[in-house]
Amino acid sequence: MPVNLRCAALIAFAVLALVHAEAKTAIAEEASGTPLPIAIDSSPAGLDPHIVTAFNSVAIVSGTIYEGLTAIDNDLQVVPSLAESWSISSDKLSYTFKLRSGVTFHDGTPMTAEDVVSSLRRVQSKEIASPLASRLIAVSEVDALDPLNVELKLKEPSAPLLAALAGIAIVPRSMEANKDALQKSPIGTGPFRFDAWQPNGFILLSRNPHYREPGRPKLAGLKFNIVPEAATRAVGLESGQYALLPQLDAATALELKGKPGISLSQTLELSNIVIGLNAARAPFNDARVREAINYALDRQAIIDAALFGAGVPAGPLSPVLKAWALPVSDFPCYHHDPQKARALLQQAGFAQKTKLVLRVLASRQDIKDIAQIVQAELAEVGIDVELANEETGQFVQNWRNGNFDLFASANAGGADPDEFLYRAFHSGGSTNVFKYSDGDVDRDLDEARRLSDPAGRKAIYDRLQMKLACLGPIAAIAYGTLFSAARADLKGYEVMPNRSLASLREASFSP
């Protein structure tokens, strides 16, 4: 027995020594400027900026590794980035971008007009099959005028083009026909360059010493730790192992609120949580039934219960787009009125034969919770709905094939109203899985794309919002509050409505 005890004491001592040594090295590391430890929830599907679309992939690469000709600032305004200025011809059919001089890619090659041309061609090419291709649909030709000037020729005027270009990364021309290389090892012009990727472990970016703005970035690098468990991310931040959690659910945010040494920031999301309605089949092929759904839903109650009050009722456009979004009080169908809903259903001759299926994107807890309340509220007006919680792959397949009565999911948006509305509501639009088709809406959406006068566009978008909010194939539910938590001494980081981490370029630790 004494031998065992001695053994145990030895082991205990060794463990303690180890812990002590490790704690010391953690502190020492920080002093020497290690990368900012960030915790995110899942691995990116790849790092090619023209191929990946998932939020978590885009957040890692966009504005950090890669930059576009333009950028979207914290107020969602279009600002210069790799292009220092641009001019637009009077017929709005030609855009000439003047590039910044002296910009180099992370591999050392200089960035010139040729790279811009081949990057845009890459997005448009069939072989790459980039999901961003639709953003350049109006662009017919891209020419390098000289090493620092690029001209884009358009088939027709396109008001959303400048905002769309912010999302199109400029990559080296050698990548034009290469489908695989950037997925594994990205090369851009951004403030951080790719260093290492331990699958399911972390993605490490280090400071780009040749970044175009001297003195930026200030951080030594970014280390995106992949931490699937929300509780672990929170404890990791509290214990100092992580310094930034870019996204938190409302429950964790409430828990971290007021903890010493942690600062919480928030903004409204650009993307919204929606209930999609299949306009191609009964009963939602009848606009009155779609309108009835809107009357049946109590959006504020849903937000209070499922999002802990962290969000606002959603119209077709995010209130973050201050210049464009109408207040939801303008939409008559947003006043919770089950009576009216029942009356509309009766007018439409709605008779429930079989249960309608509401497909739920089950990877998100907030969406699951919202779907349950929606189910209860629809039951109140006599619509019997069955919930089908689906794993992402299964959900996407049904969604894409239009195989649903209703679905609950998130709908992404952009800095320009066109990015919210065109693809979802135009006949044949890329995310118009509802098969919604309305001649007036199509005409308005096309017209708003061509117009460059903001007041004229605004009038059209107002009209569209009024119509789509109540009669469209989407019952928009909520724009959630996007929470982000960081160590209190991390300065310069701002949470952005589009979840971009581009502000890390300016971030540093205050002494």
Next chain:
Amino acid sequence: MLKHLLLPRLLDLVIVAFGVSVIAFLMIRMIPGDAVALMLGANSEVTPQALAELRNRIGLDQPLLSQYLRWASAALHGDLGTSLWTGRPVVEEILANIWPTLELTFLALVIGAGLAVPLGCLMARRRGRGADMALRVVTVLGLTMPSFWLGIVLILLASRLLPGFASLGYVPFVENPFGNLARMTLPALALALPILAGLSRLIRSAMLNSLGQDYIRTARAKGAPERVILYKHALRNALIPFVTHLGITAGYLLGGAIVVEEVFAIPGLGRLILGGVSERNYPLVQATILMVTIGFVVLNFAIDVIYGLIDPRLRH
């Protein structure tokens, strides 16, 4: 002796590997939603033509049988394919994720099995007395506590008691041995405690069983010291079920302890397979399952050899 054992085992390996590879191949394809739809994403501009092109590039447009044959023949030539998403060889991805799993398995077994033997013996010796009763209650607790809960509790405790202790993530041992062991301690404990609870109960009952046998009475009659009776005669016989159980546990751990890996943010095989399934990364899932299966079979072979060492009667 070894050859006698080895040949049937090799045959087993071939049959099991073939069976599992077919099952893995079919199962991942039976889940609704395919890789192509996911790769093109929810927001994309997708024409049926683009879908067809991508299917063709990956080979998903071929009949199942020819897809399987193509994959199997490549696998037999040592080519397990490339990840559909990252374009890296799947072998690379598996190698990147295998060390944390191997290390966790090893540590959890060393802690769990290492403590289970003395604990089980203690319980058997003090049968029905205080120490035995107390330990039996504790082991029931250990068996019923889920690892993920235990994991979170351990992380919270460590962050309160040892501020600055790096408990999350993974660093390779060769890069930073201290950091590695510090990060592996808690997850290994979270895995080891339920194993310890189960195995010590197993040892206890096996010991009680052997202690009631005639040869123990004979040993006592000839005046053998208690220590020899316990550890040489009784324990040696009690080890057979113990080793069997150990082998199965090790096999499961090698497949990746998904929950503990998720809680401690460790990049192990469990998360690799889970991620592969949810993104329909067919080659990755097939290859990982195949490797884990082979590991399991090899492990079972090792257990058979160990049986022979413990009990000479089983050598023939």
